[in-house]
Amino acid sequence: MESSYLVLSFSPLPAELIKTLLSPYRGMLDRDIEVIVFRNLGDRASLFSLLEKADVIIGDYTMTIPITRDMCNAMKKTRLIAQPSTGYDHIDIQACAEKGIPVANIGGANAVSVAEYTIMTALALMRRLIEAHSRTSRGEWPQWELMDRGAFELHGKIWGIIGFGRIGREVARRARAFDMRILYYDKVRASPDIEENYGAEFAPLPRLLKTSDVVSIHVPLTPETRGMIGEKELRLMKPSAILINPARGEVVDEEALARALREGWIFGAAVDVYSREPPTQDHPLLKLRDVNLILTPHIAGATTDARARIIQVTIDNVIRVLRGEKPVNVVNMSL
Known part of the structure; x- marks a missing residue:
């Protein structure tokens, strides 16, 4: 068994912050959580190495980093792609479905x-x-x-x-x-x-x-x-x-x-x-x-209240799948 779960994030939140948000749930899990934030698409070797190891992927809420079919095919153990937004059109959800990887958005958080x-x-x-x-x-x-x-x-x-x-x-x-x-x-x-x-x-x-x-x-x-x-x-x-x-x-x-x-x-x-x-x-x-x-500059769903709910919904879903439970708000398949 691996010593820790790997949560790979494409969103520009600091890894330390994500780790802090996940830390209250550590007692529910059988091992620690490692968080890596990666946003350098030019480094394809590192990107695909991380994709192979990731247990959960947090998508990019700025939608500048896509999740393509090639990236999806590189995922060996990914249980969930948690997209911290309503939209997910930068993710190839069909490729993820074919690979058996659920993609979840934030549901009604905003x-x-x-x-x-x-x-x-x-x-x-x-x-x-x-x-x-x-x-x-x-x-x-x-x-x-x-x-x-x-x-x-x-x-x-x-x-x-x-x-x-x-x-x-x-x-x-x-x-x-x-x-x-x-x-x-x-x-x-x-x-x-x-x-x-x-x-x-x-x-x-x-x-x-x-x-x-x-x-x-x-x-x-x-x-x-x-x-x-x-x-x-x-x-x-x-x-x-x-x-x-x-x-x-x-x-x-x-x-x-x-x-x-x-x-x-x-x-x-x-x-x-x-x-x-x-x-x-x-x-x-x-x-x-x-x-x-x-x-307006794409702020309809971006109140301080909604952003707090979006983060919480995303974190809850990450923990849910790491505990072996089914994710919620899945957009690309029926579970």
């Missing part, structure tokens, strides 16, 4: 944070809050102009949710407090009990886009969701509707969204994620001026 961000940006867009603040702070007084151009309540409107998982359901829970009608689209329809619990009605995507006043996206990036919202879909939306994307940048055609805002197909948009992060200065959304647009 669902509340993303849901609150979504509600916050919806309110800000409907009331043109960013423009109102910017112009007032410059000494302007656009009171009547902003009122004449339109500002809207959430009360009594229709909220369309694309992706009715943990985050989508948290959004529905909060939107109901504004007496909104909730529509949702998901590739798997929820049970009648869940629909009743959240006050949500299933709708095909075209109908959801045509009828909703607020559309928010909460799907992972998959071959099916890549480019899910393009020009055709944006043109289905009301000119008074807003779009919020805290999911993945590649789900939305960014060029089409920029045109929709510039030409007034929709009332506004909030974007927290981009097809390339950070976006370059020639990104179509960064070049827009005088439109109802909120841009």
